[in-house]
Amino acid sequence: MRYAFRDEDRDREVELTPLGEGRWRVVVNGAESEVAAEALGEGRFRLTDAEGEAIAEVTTAGDRRFVRLDTLEFVIDRQTRARRRGAGAGGGLEAPMPGVVTRVLVAPGETVKRGQPLMALEAMKMEHVIRAPADGTIKSVRAAAGQLVAGGVPLVEME
Amino acid sequence: MFSKVLIANRGEIACRIAATLREMAIRSVAVCSEADRGALHTRVADEVVTIGPAESRASYLNVAAILEAAKRAKAEAIHPGYGFLAENAAFAEAVENAGLVFIGPSPEHVRAMGDKRAARALAESAGVPVVPGAEGGDTDGLVRAAKAMGYPVMLKAALGGGGKGMQVAHDEAQLREAIESAGRLALSAFGDAALYLEKRLERPRHVEVQVLGDGRGEAISLFERECSLQRRHQKVIEESPSPGVDDAARRALSQAAIALARRVSYRGAGTLEFLVAPGGAFYFLEMNTRIQVEHPVTERVTGLDLVRLQVEIAATGELPIAQADVVSRGHAIEARLYAEDAAHGFLPQAGTALKVRWPRDPFVRVDAGIEAGDTVPVHYDPILAKIIAQGATREEALDRLATALDETCVHGVITNLPFLKALARAGEVRAARFDTEWIEREFLAGFTAVATAPVPERALIAAALAEAMGPAASASVDGAGPEGEGEPVPDVFATVGRWRLPGLE
Numbered sequence: 001m002r003y004a005f006r007d008e009d010r011d012r013e014v015e016l017t018p019l020g021e022g023r024w025r026v027v028v029n030g031a032e033s034e035v036a037a038e039a040l041g042e043g044r045f046r047l048t049d050a051e052g053e054a055i056a057e058v059t060t061a062g063d064r065r066f067v068r069l070d071t072l073e074f075v076i077d078r079q080t081r082a083r084r085r086g087a088g089a090g091g092g093l094e095a096p097m098p099g100v101v102t103r104v105l106v107a108p109g110e111t112v113k114r115g116q117p118l119m120a121l122e123a124m125k126m127e128h129v130i131r132a133p134a135d136g137t138i139k140s141v142r143a144a145a146g147q148l149v150a151g152g153v154p155l156v157e158m159e
Numbered sequence: 160m161f162s163k164v165l166i167a168n169r170g171e172i173a174c175r176i177a178a179t180l181r182e183m184a185i186r187s188v189a190v191c192s193e194a195d196r197g198a199l200h201t202r203v204a205d206e207v208v209t210i211g212p213a214e215s216r217a218s219y220l221n222v223a224a225i226l227e228a229a230k231r232a233k234a235e236a237i238h239p240g241y242g243f244l245a246e247n248a249a250f251a252e253a254v255e256n257a258g259l260v261f262i263g264p265s266p267e268h269v270r271a272m273g274d275k276r277a278a279r280a281l282a283e284s285a286g287v288p289v290v291p292g293a294e295g296g297d298t299d300g301l302v303r304a305a306k307a308m309g310y311p312v313m314l315k316a317a318l319g320g321g322g323k324g325m326q327v328a329h330d331e332a333q334l335r336e337a338i339e340s341a342g343r344l345a346l347s348a349f350g351d352a353a354l355y356l357e358k359r360l361e362r363p364r365h366v367e368v369q370v371l372g373d374g375r376g377e378a379i380s381l382f383e384r385e386c387s388l389q390r391r392h393q394k395v396i397e398e399s400p401s402p403g404v405d406d407a408a409r410r411a412l413s414q415a416a417i418a419l420a421r422r423v424s425y426r427g428a429g430t431l432e433f434l435v436a437p438g439g440a441f442y443f444l445e446m447n448t449r450i451q452v453e454h455p456v457t458e459r460v461t462g463l464d465l466v467r468l469q470v471e472i473a474a475t476g477e478l479p480i481a482q483a484d485v486v487s488r489g490h491a492i493e494a495r496l497y498a499e500d501a502a503h504g505f506l507p508q509a510g511t512a513l514k515v516r517w518p519r520d521p522f523v524r525v526d527a528g529i530e531a532g533d534t535v536p537v538h539y540d541p542i543l544a545k546i547i548a549q550g551a552t553r554e555e556a557l558d559r560l561a562t563a564l565d566e567t568c569v570h571g572v573i574t575n576l577p578f579l580k581a582l583a584r585a586g587e588v589r590a591a592r593f594d595t596e597w598i599e600r601e602f603l604a605g606f607t608a609v610a611t612a613p614v615p616e617r618a619l620i621a622a623a624l625a626e627a628m629g630p631a632a633s634a635s636v637d638g639a640g641p642e643g644e645g646e647p648v649p650d651v652f653a654t655v656g657r658w659r660l661p662g663l664e
Contacts, residue, residue, distance in 0.1 A: 001623075001627060003619075003622070005619055005623075012614070014616075014619050014623035018627070028616045028619065028620065039628060045624065045625070047617070047624065051617065056624070059514050061513055065625070066513075066571065067614075067622050071565035071566070073576060074614045076614055076618070076622060078622070078626070096506060097500075097507060097508065098510065100537065123509065148537070151508070151510075
């Protein structure tokens with residue numbers, strides 16, 4: 001099984017093959033290894049690899065994965081095919097953070113210049129302006145003023 | 160004593176105030192916005208009144224709605240906490256006009272201290288040093304003033320604010336040049352070329368003194384807190400006592416703070432903020448007329464409950480303790496946990512805190528505004544909790560803080576926990592070699608590089624294993640199934656989390 005993740009702007013992939021009795025064959029970045037995983041309940045498991053043992057704790061929040069390894073915390077995003085398609089083809093502009101849309105400055109069909117403000121979003125007293133990454137045409141506007149949106153939600157589509 | 164008090168706030172400070180009211184056998188009334196229904200601060204209070212829509216303006220800043228809630232609940236006093244209406248003189252006045260007690264200073268003091276120039280004048284009149292400054296005058300006058308206070312100096316429009324057109328001059332030539340351009344700027348921006356000259360302190364520390372006054376001229380000091388670890392003027396880690404002042408400076412700071420509190424007959428708890436220059440000279444900055452976010456470090460070293468003292472002073476008009484009763488022992492240090500992404504410009508975060516686990520160390524206190532399953536709304540200040548460690552020495556307290564941060568786990572909402580962990584272990588923090596600009600000048604770039612470096616393969620493998628092993632190995636609360644293929648990103652706001660009936664806690 002292949003699992004694709006997004007780590008900052010990096011695509012990362014892990015391939016797992018069950019070997020039975022809690023053992024797995026792992027391929028990451030072309031390198032093959034073997035690990036053991038023992039479920040401890042409540043979302044915790046003991047991970048044993050060449051480095052030794054670690055207690056892992058993984059929480060799923062939508063596509064996001066919160067990963068705790070002993071006392072270290074990491075956040076990565078699970079990539080699904082739909083998500084990758086959207087990002088590749090649509091030129092969608094996503095909400096950088098959860099917030100309230102305060103202003104919608106463009107309408108579908110409108111041509112915009114690179115850097116032009118398209119939409120403003122407010123969260124916790126901070127305003128964030130979504131700008132056109134390049135010259136183009138607005139294909140669709142996916143949120144209205146006053147609407148509450150989650151982080152990562154597509155707000156404007158350009159082509 | 161009051162039998163019922165309304166808490167005009169939310170989050171961790173509302174929970175903190177409710178805890179003391181419970182100890183004092185005073186019934187607590189929480190207020191909440193529609194976005195905060197069922198929030199922890201409403202669950203720990205005895206009663207709750209919904210006061211309006213999510214936006215602060217319509218709820219936590221809505222004076223009429225809060226007074227109406229107090230009247231309906233038959234509360235006798237209002238504790239404003241910090242932020243929101245805590246330093247709003249009109250609110251303090253409206254509370255008093257409604258026949259209720261405002262747990263804080265008089266409206267006049269809230270107003271005077273909120274006006275920087277008035278506060279500066281009051282401090283000067285009490286003999287408290289302020290940052291040397293000179294107003295108006297011609298170029299030669301300003302040059303003479305700069306020479307008297309010593310370079311570098313800062314030049315700004317006398318009528319301006321917010322740092323617009325502010326210029327730094329390191330010598331007379333630079334100053335003469337700056338006067339000309341700043342004067343032109345001031346004239347075009349504010350219609351007045353008058354300039355204000357202020358000594359620029361290089362690498363200052365921020366040290367503040369906690370005071371209590373009875374409103375009739377008596378005031379005492381609960382000593383100082385060191386709050387130099389800041390990012391964009393937002394405090395991150397605070398401690399008491401300050402490792403940056405010696406006993407003589409400590410006494411002098413307390414005496415200055417008491418002098419100002421007595422001079423104005425200050426009532427209740429207040430904090431005087433000072434800038435301390437590397438040589439030890441200190442200057443009054445401003446006075447905060449409310450409970451501070453960082454009050455727990457003072458409580459840890461003095462053993463006093465500041466909220467209880469606020470309530471007692473408000474109820475009786477007397478100081479329940481004398482200066483001789485205040486003794487500082489050991490060391491306490493606090494870290495502020497925020498829902499913000501420290502690796503990416505500290506963007507505020509919201510969502511559901513699916514998993515929350517606090518440290519279990521007996522020498523660590525956690526003032527939290529959330530529990531597992533609670534929603535972190537987008538509308539308010541993103542503070543989630545404060546983690547406060549104490550020890551016999553600073554080193555011990557700091558070790559405990561580092562361990563406590565390691566034990567802390569919040570999943571579901573991105574927090575600044577990695578930033579706090581890195582700070583607690585930084586060499587300069589351990590050696591107490593920092594000033595108010597140190598985080599941004601020397602720490603942040605390195606932290607950001609580490610925080611955005613590739614996630615170790617082990618973490619990726621753990622995430623993949625959690626998927627492969629299914630629910631037994633991963634805590635999932637979204638119910639979207641393991642794949643979630645083609646599903647839209649779940650709208651965290653569509654699920655408000657648990658709902659509870661008011662008062663049924």
